[in-house]
Amino acid sequence: MDVQRNSVNVKPPTAEGRAPLRRNDLLVAAGAIAAGLAAALIAGVLKPLGALLAGGIAGTVLLLRWLVPTPQQVFAPLSEEATEEVERLQRYSILLDALPQPVMLLDAQDRIETANAACFRMFGEGIEGANIAGIIRAPAALGALREARHMDGAQEAEISITGPNTLSALFYVSPLEHDEAEGEMIVMIRDRTEQRQLERMRTDFIANAGHELRTPLASLLGFIETLQGHAKDDPDARAHFLKIMQAQTERMQRLVRDLVSLSALELNERRLPEDDVDLCEIAAVVREMMAPVAERANGEIVPGPSNCSIRMIGDRDQLIQVAQNLIDNALKYGATGSTDRARVHVTVGSGPDHAFEAASSSGDSPDQIAVRAGCAPSDLVYIRVRDEGGGIARTDLPRLTERFYRTDVDKSHPQGGTGLGLAIVKHIVGRHRGGILVESAQGEGAAFTCYFPPRPGPESDLPAGH
Structure with a gap:
């Protein structure tokens, strides 16, 4: 996620807030100026009026040096606070990029302001600035987004995302709650494909197993009833029926083995x-x-x-x-x-x-x-x-x-x-x-x-x- 440009409210330091120049430094500077002017007068280099003017200029310079901060004094605190703000935003960016679910921030016009790394992996790098309706073509997701704006509350929707592999996902959207949000919405997408596959596999397994096992089970039940009846004292009939029952049992074993194998394959098909x-x-x-x-x-x-x-x-x-x-x-x-x-x-x-x-x-x-x-x-x-x-x-x-x-x-x-x-x-x-x-x-x-x-x-x- 790119670090967003945030306004950092940092005021230049005032005279009261700055560390003053050391008094000894000012005294030394004033003494040096006075000594220089006195020597110039004694030597006749300067006239009294010139010495007065030179002393006034030097005093003004010292006064300005005391009252007006240097550029380094002005921008040093600003630079430190801005650096701290950037580092804080970078930590937030790293935290969002570590999330396995795609997360994006929408503006008031449903355009994507920023997104995390998982979102870029799912939808591509060029999604910033695009309208979400062109990225997620799912009516249920857009309906949840409209409802979240209208109700000013979080909404969820089950959606399918088409691509090389169709994904089943949970679409979550919620408005941001802070003074400068101005209609911004947070969107999170949770991949539920494997969960849906497990549910479908369980349903298919029960339906297929029930359908295919019904016939051999009915056959076994019929043979058991026959063996319990008139065939119980007939060795030839018992041997014949037991052979058929063994074949039906082996067929059910193969069927269950193949169903389990097929379910395991479907679970790992995307790997x-x-x-x-x-x-x-x-x-x-x-x-x-x-x-x-x-x-x-x-x-x-x-x-x-x-x-x-x-x-x-x-x-x-x-x-x-x-x-x-x-x-x-x-x-x-x-x-x-x-x-x-x-x-x-x-x-x-x-x-x-x-x-x-x-x-x-x-x-x-x-x-x-x-x-x-x-x-x-x-x-x-x-x-x-x-x-x-x-x-x-x-x-x-x-x-x-x-x-x-x-x-x-x-x-x-x-x-x-x-x-x-x-x-x-x-x-x-x-x-x-x-x-x-x-x-x-x-x-x-x-x-x-x-x-x-x-x-x-x-x-x-x-x-x-x-």
């Missing part, structure tokens, strides 16, 4: 990752981790490139989860009709690259992702998971990353799908400032390509499109 990771190393690790899963599913993960390196800034565990979820989906739903065996390709690369010659697509294009990331499309890096199945219908492509959306419910439930795997992928990729491009070619398969901004610095040693 950018900071680790230096290698996409090639992540792809190799996930291939090895998912090999037993592919074997149990009668599938195959096709080996990708080795001895390569393509680096980015990311969260290693979350990127591993992205690859795992995509491979798991491909193994479940990417089997070919002729062999009923899924072949999954995991590749990494840089720059825009299409999985198929001609395909339907949905999601973010490399150009859109590059604009958001502030880099050239050729600088983007990606990890892709592609299957050789029958492909995905064009009408389903835009909705694949929605929560609990399934293209084939009858096929999804036996496979143990929760409908949250791709939603989790979308949130992780979004946290990394990336985007997902989904491509599908009927009879050739489907591909999910996750593009990310490159790591700042030297380029990787992986050629484009590898």
Whole structure:
């Protein structure tokens, strides 16, 4: 915050308030003048009239020296008090800049007189002198400001501030109460985005969990009643029902795990990752981790490139989860009709690259992702998971990353799908400032390509499109 110009009421010192010249100094000066004049008379240098005139001038000078202060005497107290006032204002400025909430001072015309550092970070450096209506485009905030002026009291309003990240905030405004305020208002903005996210996540969690758990719980209750009834003495029926109950219980476990994971991702979505990771190393690790899963599913993960390196800034565990979820989906739903065996390709690369010659697509294009990331499309890096199945219908492509959306419910439930795997992928990729491009070619398969901004610095040693 800039220190404002304040009027400092400092009066020049009077003769009574100044420390007088020492009496001995005046006597010595007067004696010296008298001795000099006497010597001049004796020597005949001055006539009596001239000596009288010279003595009068010298006396007048001494009198003025006594009565009139020097410039140093006048301005020294003024300079000291002004310095103290400036230092006091600087302390206030440091105090306001230390506040995490944006604070601004408005004049009687709702123009911003001054603001603290948090306010400049939120709205930019050039806001001083601008009308607040052009800075905060929220009718509720302007209404609270008018009400505060009309009622001469503090007002609050819940507002949304649009920008790169939309913020939920509390807008507080109050008139200043001092004689020289002249219509000035103090405004404070408190970011409540995380609080609103927590409330929304809690509501969504309860609604989604209730909806998805209702069916397996009802199924379990029905089987328990059956086992308590006529099937309690039938070993074959008990074994059959218990196997189904185990499958439903495992499905509920996966559902709760995915819901908790999704809620945690949403909570940290605005915090950018900071680790230096290698996409090639992540792809190799996930291939090895998912090999037993592919074997149990009668599938195959096709080996990708080795001895390569393509680096980015990311969260290693979350990127591993992205690859795992995509491979798991491909193994479940990417089997070919002729062999009923899924072949999954995991590749990494840089720059825009299409999985198929001609395909339907949905999601973010490399150009859109590059604009958001502030880099050239050729600088983007990606990890892709592609299957050789029958492909995905064009009408389903835009909705694949929605929560609990399934293209084939009858096929999804036996496979143990929760409908949250791709939603989790979308949130992780979004946290990394990336985007997902989904491509599908009927009879050739489907591909999910996750593009990310490159790591700042030297380029990787992986050629484009590898």
